Amino acid sequence: NAGVTQTPKFQVLKTGQSMTLQCAQDMNHEYMSWYRQDPGMGLRLIHYSVGAGITDQGEVPNGYNVSRSTTEDFPLRLLSAAPSQTSVYFCASTQGGLLEQYFGPGTRLTVT
Amino acid sequence: AQKVTQAQTEISVVEKEDVTLDCVYETRDTTYYLFWYKQPPSGELVFLIRRNSFDEQNEISGRYSWNFQKSTSSFNFTITASQVVDSAVYFCALSEARTITGGGNKLTFGTGTQLKVEL
Numbered sequence: 001n002a003g004v005t006q007t008p009k010f011q012v013l014k015t016g017q018s019m020t021l022q023c024a025q026d027m028n029h030e031y032m033s034w035y036r037q038d039p040g041m042g043l044r045l046i047h048y049s050v051g052a053g054i055t056d057q058g059e060v061p062n063g064y065n066v067s068r069s070t071t072e073d074f075p076l077r078l079l080s081a082a083p084s085q086t087s088v089y090f091c092a093s094t095q096g097g098l099l100e101q102y103f104g105p106g107t108r109l110t111v112t
Numbered sequence: 113a114q115k116v117t118q119a120q121t122e123i124s125v126v127e128k129e130d131v132t133l134d135c136v137y138e139t140r141d142t143t144y145y146l147f148w149y150k151q152p153p154s155g156e157l158v159f160l161i162r163r164n165s166f167d168e169q170n171e172i173s174g175r176y177s178w179n180f181q182k183s184t185s186s187f188n189f190t191i192t193a194s195q196v197v198d199s200a201v202y203f204c205a206l207s208e209a210r211t212i213t214g215g216g217n218k219l220t221f222g223t224g225t226q227l228k229v230e231l
Contacts, residue, residue, distance in 0.1 A: 033218075042116075042203060042221035043157075058218060090157065098145055098164075098207070101219060103157035 002026050004104035006091050012110045013081040021076040021107050023091030031094045032074040033058070033101065034066065036087040043090065049074055081111045114139045116206050118222035125194050125229055133189045133225045135204030141165075146180065146187045147205040147219065157203075163187065194229045201226050 007022045025032065033048040035058075045058030049068040063085060065077040074093075078085060088108050092101040115138040125131045137146065148160040161171065163180050171178045175195075179188045191198055201224045208218075 035219075035221075040121075040223055042223040043205075043219070044221070045218050048218065088155070092157075100147060100159040100162050102159070103149075105156050 004091055004093050004102050006089075006104035006107050008107060009105065010108050012112065013078070014112055015081060015083060017081050019078055019081065021078075021089055021091075021109070023074045023076065023104060024072050025074075025091075025093040025102070026072065027093060027095070027102070028071060029093035029095050029102075030071065031096065031101075032068065033092045034064070034074070034076045035090045035092065036060065036085075037090060037106075038087050046076065046089075078109075083111045085109065086111045114141075114144075114206050114208050114220045116204050116220055116222035118202075118204055118225050120225045121223075122226040122228070125227070127196060127229055127231055128193050130190060130192050131194050131227065131229075133191075133202050133204075133227065135187045135189065135222060137185050137187065137204070137206045139185075139206060139208055141208040143208075145207045147207070148178070148187075148189050149203045149205065149221075150200045151203065151224070152200040160189075160202075191227075194227075196229050196231060199227060199229045 004025045030051045034046040035043040037043045044060050047066040049055045052071050055066050088106050090106050091104040094101040117136045144165045146163045150158045168180050175192045177190045203224045204222045205219045
């Protein structure tokens, strides 16, 4: 099993550009989430999904869109990148809401 | 609202010292789960332990031990005989059952404690 994979590992965007961060898992987990990690703030939940076709907002959803067309994939879209979105983004999955989450390796995004 | 506080921003110890990382949480739920994750310098997040609110038994796993006390809303983590490889950022996290049954698996993280173990 590859676990949770994320691409790209690094990305630099200019303000106003859009892009999609990819996340995939091969563990057949129903639950998937996106977090962002900023210095001194821990990880904060952006969006999450409890199954294919079902998504909901987390703590900091503004500026991001998600969709979940398959169990395996949960892409995160930045609609119009802003410097405030410079962060490290982690995707996570879990078999159940009460269980530990497995995290991908992260994507380091810089918006100039 | 749920909240996790890790008041220690950074701790430095010398190898073989014992070190305790503090975690204090706030929740209105009676059913919740607490977690510890480790983030080594390579950046990945590694799951260490999960504890539910009904199980206050302390746990020991090798050099790691966890002390869960509902009376003080704390879930502290101790490393015995620390090693350089323990150097990492450690995160405490909380998940409330009602947010789970409401359709989510939302983890609220503390801000992390940077542990530096030196020779």
